[in-house]
Amino acid sequence: MLNFIKQWFADEPIGLTLPEYKALSNHTGKIQTLPIFDKYYISLLQRDGEKAIPCVKVGDKVKAGDIIACPTSHMALHRHAPTSGEITGIVEIRETHASEMVTYALEITSDGLDTPTDDFTPITDYQHTDREALLKRIFRAGIAGMGGAGFPTEKKINLSNPVETLIINGAECEPYITCDDILMRYHAEAILRGAKIFAHILRSKQILVGIEDNKPEAIAIMQEMAEKLNHTDGQADSNNDCPITVKSMPTKYPMGSRHQIAHYLLGRKPDIRKRSYQSGFVCHNVATAKAAYDAVVLGRPLTERLVTFSGDGVEKTGVYLTKCGSDFADIARTIGVAQQCDEIIFGGTMMGFAINPNHPLPIVVKRETTSVLAFANRPLHTLKQPTDEQNCIRCGECANVCPMDLLPQQLQFYGRSGNHDKAQENRLFDCIECGLCTYVCPSDIPLVQIFQHSKGEILAERKKKQAAEQARIRFENRNARIEAEKAERARKSAERRAKLKAQAEEKEKQKAMTTDSTGNIGKANSQASQTDKKSDKADLIAAALARTQAKKAKLAKTTETESSVVQDKENNVGVE
Numbered sequence: 088m089l090n091f092i093k094q095w096f097a098d099e100p101i102g103l104t105l106p107e108y109k110a111l112s113n114h115t116g117k118i119q120t121l122p123i124f125d126k127y128y129i130s131l132l133q134r135d136g137e138k139a140i141p142c143v144k145v146g147d148k149v150k151a152g153d154i155i156a157c158p159t160s161h162m163a164l165h166r167h168a169p170t171s172g173e174i175t176g177i178v179e180i181r182e183t184h185a186s187e188m189v190t191y192a193l194e195i196t197s198d199g200l201d202t203p204t205d206d207f208t209p210i211t212d213y214q215h216t217d218r219e220a221l222l223k224r225i226f227r228a229g230i231a232g233m234g235g236a237g238f239p240t241e242k243k244i245n246l247s248n249p250v251e252t253l254i255i256n257g258a259e260c261e262p263y264i265t266c267d268d269i270l271m272r273y274h275a276e277a278i279l280r281g282a283k284i285f286a287h288i289l290r291s292k293q294i295l296v297g298i299e300d301n302k303p304e305a306i307a308i309m310q311e312m313a314e315k316l317n318h319t320d321g322q323a324d325s326n327n328d329c330p331i332t333v334k335s336m337p338t339k340y341p342m343g344s345r346h347q348i349a350h351y352l353l354g355r356k357p358d359i360r361k362r363s364y365q366s367g368f369v370c371h372n373v374a375t376a377k378a379a380y381d382a383v384v385l386g387r388p389l390t391e392r393l394v395t396f397s398g399d400g401v402e403k404t405g406v407y408l409t410k411c412g413s414d415f416a417d418i419a420r421t422i423g424v425a426q427q428c429d430e431i432i433f434g435g436t437m438m439g440f441a442i443n444p445n446h447p448l449p450i451v452v453k454r455e456t457t458s459v460l461a462f463a464n465r466p467l468h469t470l471k472q473p474t475d476e477q478n479c480i481r482c483g484e485c486a487n488v489c490p491m492d493l494l495p496q497q498l499q500f501y502g503r504s505g506n507h508d509k510a511q512e513n514r515l516f517d518c519i520e521c522g523l524c525t526y527v528c529p530s531d532i533p534l535v536q537i538f539q540h541s542k543g544e545i546l547a548e549r550k551k552k553q554a555a556e557q558a559r560i561r562f563e564n565r566n567a568r569i570e571a572e573k574a575e576r577a578r579k580s581a582e583r584r585a586k587l588k589a590q591a592e593e594k595e596k597q598k599a600m601t602t603d604s605t606g607n608i609g610k611a612n613s614q615a616s617q618t619d620k621k622s623d624k625a626d627l628i629a630a631a632l633a634r635t636q637a638k639k640a641k642l643a644k645t646t647e648t649e650s651s652v653v654q655d656k657e658n659n660v661g662v663e
C-alpha cells in the first residue's frame with residue numbers, strides 16, 4: 088500500500104522495471120533481411136469485423152504496393168500486395184489475433200522480382216502540400232499504428248482543430264522487443280521527417296520524442312538528427328517553427344502507453360476520460376512516423392516492417408525487415424524456430440497473445456506485428472496459463488501496479504460472473520491491457536486475458552444490440568414508407584374519382600342547358616328522347632306493313648294471270 092501511495096503522488100507515471108532480454112535480438116545492431124517467400128497472404132478481415140472488398144481477381148498480376156482490396160468502412164484500411172507476382176486464390180488463414188479465428192485472405196504467388204508499384208507519386212514538397220492531399224496519401228498507403236494497435240493513422244490526425252503537441256513514442260517498453268530501437272538507429276531522419284509531416288497536418292507547436300534510457304545508441308542518433316533538423320540541414324524546411332525535442336525516459340513498463348508517455352513528457356497526468364487530442368496531444372509510434380514519410384515522400388505504401396524474432400526457441404534471433412503477409416511457418420524455417428516450442432507469442436510477453444504452433448493454417452505478420460517470440464522452455468514471466476491459476480487472496484498487488492488506477496481484482500470478479508454492467512461501471516474499458524496486474528499476481532490469475540474476454544463479449548453484445556436497433560429502425564422505416572405509399576395511392580384515387588364525377592356532372596349540365604331552356608330540363612330531354620324512339624318504331628312498323636302488302640298484291644296478280652291462261656286452254660280445246 089505504501090508503494091501505491093508513493094507512486095500515486097509521484098511526479099512520474101506508475102510502472103515496474105521488468106527483466107529486459109533485449110540483447111537477445113539487438114546484439115548485432117543490424118537490420119536483417121528475409122528472402123522473398125513463395126506465398127504471401129493478405130487478410131481481408133477488417134478491424135470492424137467486416138470484409139475488405141478485393142479489387143483484383145485470381146490470375147491478375149500485381150506489383151509490390153498495388154492496392155488489392157478496398158475498405159468498406161472509414162475505420163478500415165486499404166490492402167496492398169507485399170511483393171510482385173500473381174493472385175492465385177482466396178484461401179483460409181488464421182487471423183493474427185488472440186482468437187486465431189479462421190478468415191479469408193488473398194494469396195499472392197511471388198514472381199521473385201519484387202517490382203514496386205508506380206501508383207504512388209512521391210510528394211517531396213510536403214511542407215507546401217495541402218493537408219487534404221497528405222491525409223489522402225496516408226489513408227491510401229494503408230498507414231496504421233505500428234506500435235501494436237493498428238489503428239488507422241489518418242483517422243488519428245484528421246482533426247478539425249490544431250493539436251499543440253505531437254508525441255513520438257520510442258519507448259518500446261516490452262521485454263524482448265527491439266525493432267523500434269534498431270529502426271531509430273537506422274532511420275532517424277525518416278522518423279523525424281515523418282513526425283514533421285504529422286505536425287504539419289496537426290498544426291502542432293512542438294514535437295516531443297520519448298525514448299527509454301535503455302537505448303543509449305538510439306537516443307544519441309535521434310538527438311543528433313533532431314538538432315540537425317531544428318537548425319536546418321541545407322534542405323528547405325518550413326516546419327522549423329515546430330521544434331523537435333528528444334527526451335530520455337526511465338525504463339519502466341508500461342512507459343509506451345500513451346497515458347504514461349504523455350504524463351512523463353508533458354509533466355501532467357492526462358485525463359483518462361478524454362481522448363488524447365482533447366488533452367492537447369496526439370501520440371504516434373516511431374515506426375508509424377517512418378511509414379508516413381515513406382508513403383508521402385517516397386511514394387511507398389506500407390507493405391513491410393521491422394519485426395523482432397526472439398526467445399530461446401529461435402536460433403537466429405534478431406530484427407528482420409519482414410513483408411506483411413509473410414506466413415510465420417516460412418519465417419520459422421528461415422530463422423530456425425525449434426520444432427517443439429512451449430509457447431509462440433505474437434506481440435510481446437506482456438501484451439501479446441500465444442498461438443497454437445501446430446495449427447495447419449497460415450498465420451501472418453501484419454502491419455501491427457512488433458514481434459514474434461518462441462520459447463522452447465516457457466519462462467515464468469510470460470503469459471499466464473489458466474492451469475497455473477489459484478484463488479485470489481486479495482493481496483491488492485494488482486491494484487498497486489495498475490497504471491490506470493483500476494481495481495483488477497474487482498474487474499476479474501465481474502468479468503468471470505458475466506456482470507458486464509458492473510465491470511463497465513468499474514472502468515473496464517480504461518484498461519490498456521498492459522498485463523502488469525497479471526505479471527504481479529501471486530495467484531497466477533490470467534487477469535488481462537479475463538479483461539480481454541469481457542471486453543470482447545461486451546463489444547459483441549453492443550454490436551448485436553446495434554444490429555437489432557438498426558433492424559428495428561429499418562423495419563419501422565419500411566412500414567412508414569408502405570403506409571405513406573398507401574395513403575398517397577388513396578389520395579390520388581380519391582382525386583381521380585372526384586375529377587371524373589365533376590366532369591360527368593359538367594357534361595350533364597351542358598347537355599341539359601342546350602336541350603331545354605324552359606327550366607324542365609331533365610323531363611324535356613327524356614320526353615324528347617322517348618318521342619323520338621316511338622316515332623322510329625312506328626316508322627319501322629309502317630315500312631314492314633307496306634312491304635307485306637306489296638308482296639300480297641304481287642302474289643294475287645300472279646294467281647289471276649295463271650287462271651286466265653288455264654281458262655284459255657280449256658276454251659281452245661273446244662274449238663279444235
Ligand code: SF4
Nearest residue numbers: 479480482483485528
Ligand atoms: S494480485 Fe491476484 S491475488 Fe492479489 S488481489 Fe489481485 S487478483 Fe487477487
Ligand code: SF4
Nearest residue numbers: 489518519521522524
Ligand atoms: S487492469 Fe489493465 S491497465 Fe491495469 S494493470 Fe491490469 S492490464 Fe494493466
